[in-house]
Amino acid sequence: MVPDSVDGRVASASERIGTTASIDGVAAGTVVAPTSTDEVAAVLREAAAEQQTVVVQGAGTKLTWGLPPRSADVLLDLSGLDQVVEHAAGDLIATAQAGTPLTVLQAHVGGAGQRLLLDETVPGTTVGGALATNASGPRRLVAGTVRDLLIGVTFVRADGVVARAGGKVVKNVAGYDVGKLLVGSFGTLAVVTEATFRLHPVPPATRWLTAHVASPADAQRLVQSILGAQVVPAAIGVAFSPAGASLSLLLEGRADGVDARVEAARELLPGSAVSDTGPDGWGTYPWDLSATGDDRAVALKLTFRLSGLADVLAATDGFRVTGSAGAGVLYAAVPGEDPAWVAATVARLRAVCAGHGGSVVVVDAPAAVKQAVDVWGPVPGLDLMRRVKDEFDPDHRLAPGRFVGGI
Amino acid sequence: MTPLEQLTASARDLLPPEAVITDAARLRTYECDGLAHYRVTPGLVVIPRDKHQLAAIVRCCAELGVPYVARGAGTGLSGGALPHAEGVLVVTSKMRTIREVRPEDQRAVVEPGVINLDVTRAATPYGYYYAPDPSSQLVCSIGGNVAENSGGAHCLKYGFTTNHVTGVEMVTPDGDLVRLGGDAPDTPGYDLLGAVVGSEGTLGVVTEVTVRLTRLPEHVVTVLAGFDSTDRAGGAVSAIIAAGIVPAAIEMMDALAIEAAEAAVQCHYPPGAGAVLVIELDGSRAEVEAEYDDVVRLCRGNDAFEVRTATDAAERALIWKGRKSAFAAVGRISPDYIVQDGVIPRTALPEVLRRIAELAESSGESGVRVANVFHAGDGNLHPLVLFDDTVHGAGEAAEEVSRAILDLCIEHGGSITGEHGVGADKAAHMPKMFGPDDLDTMQLVRCAFDPAHVSNPGKVFPTPRLCGEAPGRRKGAHPLQEAGLAEVF
Numbered sequence A: 001m002v003p004d005s006v007d008g009r010v011a012s013a014s015e016r017i018g019t020t021a022s023i024d025g026v027a028a029g030t031v032v033a034p035t036s037t038d039e040v041a042a043v044l045r046e047a048a049a050e051q052q053t054v055v056v057q058g059a060g061t062k063l064t065w066g067l068p069p070r071s072a073d074v075l076l077d078l079s080g081l082d083q084v085v086e087h088a089a090g091d092l093i094a095t096a097q098a099g100t101p102l103t104v105l106q107a108h109v110g111g112a113g114q115r116l117l118l119d120e121t122v123p124g125t126t127v128g129g130a131l132a133t134n135a136s137g138p139r140r141l142v143a144g145t146v147r148d149l150l151i152g153v154t155f156v157r158a159d160g161v162v163a164r165a166g167g168k169v170v171k172n173v174a175g176y177d178v179g180k181l182l183v184g185s186f187g188t189l190a191v192v193t194e195a196t197f198r199l200h201p202v203p204p205a206t207r208w209l210t211a212h213v214a215s216p217a218d219a220q221r222l223v224q225s226i227l228g229a230q231v232v233p234a235a236i237g238v239a240f241s242p243a244g245a246s247l248s249l250l251l252e253g254r255a256d257g258v259d260a261r262v263e264a265a266r267e268l269l270p271g272s273a274v275s276d277t278g279p280d281g282w283g284t285y286p287w288d289l290s291a292t293g294d295d296r297a298v299a300l301k302l303t304f305r306l307s308g309l310a311d312v313l314a315a316t317d318g319f320r321v322t323g324s325a326g327a328g329v330l331y332a333a334v335p336g337e338d339p340a341w342v343a344a345t346v347a348r349l350r351a352v353c354a355g356h357g358g359s360v361v362v363v364d365a366p367a368a369v370k371q372a373v374d375v376w377g378p379v380p381g382l383d384l385m386r387r388v389k390d391e392f393d394p395d396h397r398l399a400p401g402r403f404v405g406g407i
Numbered sequence B: 001m002t003p004l005e006q007l008t009a010s011a012r013d014l015l016p017p018e019a020v021i022t023d024a025a026r027l028r029t030y031e032c033d034g035l036a037h038y039r040v041t042p043g044l045v046v047i048p049r050d051k052h053q054l055a056a057i058v059r060c061c062a063e064l065g066v067p068y069v070a071r072g073a074g075t076g077l078s079g080g081a082l083p084h085a086e087g088v089l090v091v092t093s094k095m096r097t098i099r100e101v102r103p104e105d106q107r108a109v110v111e112p113g114v115i116n117l118d119v120t121r122a123a124t125p126y127g128y129y130y131a132p133d134p135s136s137q138l139v140c141s142i143g144g145n146v147a148e149n150s151g152g153a154h155c156l157k158y159g160f161t162t163n164h165v166t167g168v169e170m171v172t173p174d175g176d177l178v179r180l181g182g183d184a185p186d187t188p189g190y191d192l193l194g195a196v197v198g199s200e201g202t203l204g205v206v207t208e209v210t211v212r213l214t215r216l217p218e219h220v221v222t223v224l225a226g227f228d229s230t231d232r233a234g235g236a237v238s239a240i241i242a243a244g245i246v247p248a249a250i251e252m253m254d255a256l257a258i259e260a261a262e263a264a265v266q267c268h269y270p271p272g273a274g275a276v277l278v279i280e281l282d283g284s285r286a287e288v289e290a291e292y293d294d295v296v297r298l299c300r301g302n303d304a305f306e307v308r309t310a311t312d313a314a315e316r317a318l319i320w321k322g323r324k325s326a327f328a329a330v331g332r333i334s335p336d337y338i339v340q341d342g343v344i345p346r347t348a349l350p351e352v353l354r355r356i357a358e359l360a361e362s363s364g365e366s367g368v369r370v371a372n373v374f375h376a377g378d379g380n381l382h383p384l385v386l387f388d389d390t391v392h393g394a395g396e397a398a399e400e401v402s403r404a405i406l407d408l409c410i411e412h413g414g415s416i417t418g419e420h421g422v423g424a425d426k427a428a429h430m431p432k433m434f435g436p437d438d439l440d441t442m443q444l445v446r447c448a449f450d451p452a453h454v455s456n457p458g459k460v461f462p463t464p465r466l467c468g469e470a471p472g473r474r475k476g477a478h479p480l481q482e483a484g485l486a487e488v489f
């Protein structure tokens, strides 16, 4: 049911892509690839009229995250919305269309010595994909996640209405911050077509210090000593696996300043190696990003209070674990062959993280595991979330079933 | 009995006698917030001691359909806490307990009535502070900060309230206590916390706030630079930003604002300056020292005729005294004034300042003047529109200038408010900044939280949206099916 009302271009784009796509085992109906906000609006109006379900994808690098949608009559491919719309270097802001690869945006603003202060945790990620999943790496320590960097957003609602929130200035408290609601909503509230971000200058000097750590308790002690010192880390990464454990400290700033802080940090992290490049696996996940289907590991995201680091690391002993030790976020790769064992493991880890004020989310997993475990876990405020969903998408047509509580 | 009378009776059952205020004279002391020309005497004032009392009152309001307005310290500058004549004003001034300070987790948990600066005071012994620092931090409440998404001079580097609040507990307009967010980051589900921060009390009343604590910097240097003109000072700001430096703060004052500050607090800014910049650098000592050299060079390169540096707390306080007193200080040079709050892209500063000067000039006979104080790093303007209300037509002319400044902000792609909020004051400006569909979408959020419009009604949005389903709409899956408890075959 191709919405041919869209000046012919949508139809031809969908032909180009074909209609054999599937989303985590769910066959997609029509694939459409609009190239503008107006075209996206036309597609969504048509889908509303036909009561079709719609799933959005950027580069498709995280399309299997969360639960599979209950259905996907239309797969909306936004990779054709790939333009950097504006870069106002003097104002440290940039606007890009949702399908723009993060690398393209970074290269564009990098020319002016600026960057979007966000780790590209999965290579190929688009702006829209980063927003929809709120994916982040250890650099979140200073500027937060994309939630904190987004200052304005244009989106299309389930009923095809185009709206925007926020603006093009960093400081703005006019009206509700609808952008924050859309961040991390996994395409279940609206389709983001354009986003404006605040940028940060690229610092002249960058150094990593990496040291082996003896135990979870050792890692926590070191992290606390770094946070309590005056070395002003840009990120603190941690990596535990059966092969060994390490802590990495990222320092950024002016050359003189960084040199002095490297000296101070070496005393905090005895025996650390100093490097201009990050350690292997820096800023990405501990699971195999190229694995698909049943070959996928169970990918977990664990959050906790900073004082819970040692307990959470101890509880994940034996798995490959990386994360942002300074922010209270870890990721673990857990074998997925035995769904019942995974369910028990997730329940055990949930108890540990909950004891430290956090949660465990199954980011991705083989189909059998997603069926056997509570993927999102307990969600406080779920009733209000359902009400928000009902207002934005009363027919539950946007990525139905993908999100918390079956939203 | 009217609903309000019924509510008053219930309130007396739920709260101790001193927490229920019905006396007309005492009610009037709550008739306005910091924007004193909007005044409404509340129908009833309640001062709950804890979240359970507060929730019980809101539940009654929900049942009786009585509107309520939350009030923290009442320092808001947009009429956000303006009471409702037939409603209840819920005051948090007796909810001032700092529950936890946990430096090891970089968190503090506080009640909503806690004063902003008291959080920092409680954290300082551990080497931490609460970063968002509105100029009113000595008196304003954390609950008010959350509602307004308040900023401060140091937001340029550290971000706003929304970046420093990791969780709240709140009473929904149904009277339910819910937790959004928490100690740990990235709570699963929609970021309702992100929507509640800055919602100006229209989505519910916050009863507990978990904030992020920030490590106190090792070293702080404050620079005061005097320039001939705002253009030159603006040039220095651009040069600093272009050099990749993000100072903790960059504040600008123009000649008239300096004159006022000088009269009020004798801050001894460089004599004859057409503009001053207050630039603060903080962080590790080595880093600050490296940046400091560049900042001074860039100021001189943009013709600063005097550059002073303060490195100890007393000297720094002296420099900040002029800036922090600026709002109140204009009272020394003008009998009446309006504090405006708008935002422009920082690079539009020279152009917008010229246009503001023209606006003041064109007001002619009425003698309206504009003193400019602003957070120059992020383009947040606080023009102070000065007038004499005894001069015929001056009040109207001043309001006209103030309105026109907001139009300028919108014309330059900016915002009608950077930190003071929309409240009652700027609701009418919202349609100039946002289209009908934008406003309609924001109100979907309102409908999800407060379909009956009982929580701070009449604020933020010029016209309320009717909530509720369009007739004949097909609903989605059954909740049991969604929760995975039932399947449809």
Ligand SMILES: Cc1cc2nc3c(=O)[nH]c(=O)nc-3n(C[C@H](O)[C@H](O)[C@H](O)COP(=O)(O)OP(=O)(O)OC[C@H]3O[C@@H](n4cnc5c(N)ncnc54)[C@H](O)[C@@H]3O)c2cc1C
Binding pocket: B033, B034, B069, B070, B071, B072, B073, B074, B075, B076, B077, B079, B080, B081, B092, B112, B133, B134, B135, B136, B139, B140, B141, B142, B143, B144, B145, B146, B147, B148, B149, B150, B151, B152, B153, B200, B201, B202, B204, B205, B206, B207, B327, B419, B420, B456
């Ligand atoms: C001299 C002066 C300087 C100022 N400087 C700054 C500045 O630098 N930066 C800045 O951002 N602001 C500034 N302000 C504005 C004001 O101080 C802030 O908006 C502050 O956050 C208001 O806090 P309050 O406790 O006084 O809130 P109130 O004025 O009592 O209320 C403000 C809003 O918050 C709502 N509210 C209050 N408590 C709650 C709650 N518990 N739950 C839900 N909603 C609630 C109210 O309904 C209202 O809409 C300044 C004000 C003055 C008078």
